[in-house]
Amino acid sequence: MADIAREAGVSPMTVSRAFKSDAYVNDETRKAILLAADRLGYVMDSMASGLSSRKTGFVAVTIPSINNANFADTVRGLTEGLLENGLQVLLGYTNYHLEEEERLVRQLLTRRPEAIVVTGGKHTDKCRAMLENAGIPVIETWDIPADPIDSVVGFSNADISAMIVRHLVATGRTKIAFLGGDTSRDTRGFDRRRGFVRAMEELELDATRLAEAGPPPISMREGAEALTRLMLKWPDTEAVMCVSDLAAFGALTECQRRGIDVPGKLAIAGFGAYEISDICVPPITSIDPHCYQIGVLSAHRIIGLLTDDPDRKTASQTVLEPDLLIRASTFSEVQS
Structure with a gap:
């Protein structure tokens, strides 16, 4: 501030006031001080000012x-x-x-x-x-x-799962799986799985088709690998709810590699309304959480x-x- 004061021809106290929006300094002086600060490359120490303002x-x-x-x-x-x-x-x-x-x-x-x-x-x-x-x-x-x-x-992460389950059941599918990650770390993913299980049980459907996909965040590759394991264990699965759109896209591409028709043979839904879920073929049903x-x-x-x-x-x-x-x-x- 002393350097700026010398450059602008004012006192250091005037420089201090010029940097405070609620302190009075006439417009011409403030402009001169700010121009001097700009020429010198001065950046106000917000930590120091915070000591007095407590902000x-x-x-x-x-x-x-x-x-x-x-x-x-x-x-x-x-x-x-x-x-x-x-x-x-x-x-x-x-x-x-x-x-x-x-x-x-x-x-x-x-x-x-x-x-x-x-x-x-x-x-x-x-x-x-x-x-x-x-x-x-x-x-x-x-x-x-x-x-x-x-x-x-x-x-509610649990409630969105119920939305997807109801939609999939409305299309005539009852053998539905959930594809997710390590639920001990991803607490919101765990709630989505919990919501899936609850919704399936309320509809008196099998809620045990739960496929792990690794530690979060679940990648597209991990979604593809989990889909492979899921279909080996439950080959009659009719629909998969994925913990995220990235996992769903991975599952979709694995289906295409294996010649599994989506949605004819297997329906896939995700979460997150990612751009990739809207532009892939076919586009993936998803949840937009805003x-x-x-x-x-x-x-x-x-x-x-x-x-x-x-x-x-x-x-x-x-x-x-x-x-x-x-x-x-x-x-x-x-x-x-």
């Missing part, structure tokens, strides 16, 4: 995977929703490990974020205790936890809590209604 200007976020388009869309919606209030996102990824989430949350909280957004509603006991005592808004997303910590923006909207609604909730703006505040629990996108991978002559 750091960022929101911490944890997601399970950084290469998952669904979570990327949520972060994009959150980032764009926070931008107008000058808040930035500090991102960490857990790789689907609750213990890693605990470590990240501990580290992020030492940075004094103004709010924290976490993916899912299941946490270690220590992580939950830290979030409960953080003293900042906490948003749990992509889930509807039974015992929320603070605010929730999400949907990933971007999860981020936007989380941002609105945070801003409402931080600014005490009644027009910005939303309900502490926002439940989204995912859409079932029925496509050609589940159409067949089975339908009447």
Whole structure:
């Protein structure tokens, strides 16, 4: 600041005031100071300013995977929703490990974020205790936890499975399998499998066709390999619900390699409304969880809590209604 003051011909205190939007500095002086700062390549130390304002200007976020388009869309919606209030996102990824989430949350909280957004509603006991005592808004997303910590923006992963099961049964199929990953790590994937089992049992159908596909996130290759194992064990399977569109695309390509007609012989459904599920042949029936909207609604909730703006505040629990996108991978002559 002393360098800028010399460059602009003002005092360091005037430079300090010029960088504060709520402090008075006449327009001509402020412009001269900002031009001097630009010439010198000055970047204000937000940590130092945060010591006096007690505001750091960022929101911490944890997601399970950084290469998952669904979570990327949520972060994009959150980032764009926070931008107008000058808040930035500090991102960490857990790789689907609750213990890693605990470590990240501990580290992020030492940075004094103004709010924290976490993916899912299941946490270690220590992580939950830290979030409960953080003293900042906490948003749990992509889930509807039974015992929320603070605010929730999400949907029931179990209920979406029931949507798919009902659709597949409506097409005349009853021998239906679930293809998923390591349910000890992917808690939302576990809820989808739990929802599948529950829906099948409610319809008095066999719910034991459960094919593992490896640790999350499930790749297309792992989806293909799991489909091979599934069909060897249950060759009369009529439909497969996959934990994600990537797994479903892998299963679809394996069917094409093996000459299995989709959807005539085997119907395939996924989750996530990925672009690939819409442009492949045949397009894959999927669930659109409104990933971007999860981020936007989380941002609105945070801003409402931080600014005490009644027009910005939303309900502490926002439940989204995912859409079932029925496509050609589940159409067949089975339908009447």
